[in-house]
Amino acid sequence: MIELSNSELLKINGGFKWKIGMALAAGISFIIGVIDGFIRPLPCK
DSSP states (O other): OOOOOHHHHHTOOOOOHHHHHHHHHHHHHHHHHHHHHHHSOOOOO
């Protein structure tokens, strides 16, 4: 196994782009739900 130096460790990129996309999709879905609730309120059954 090869040990990486500090400069090599700083060059590594993480894979968190999908988490940002999921958070953005959840936020948009929540906002659409809130707007839909004000525009078209449905009675509780």
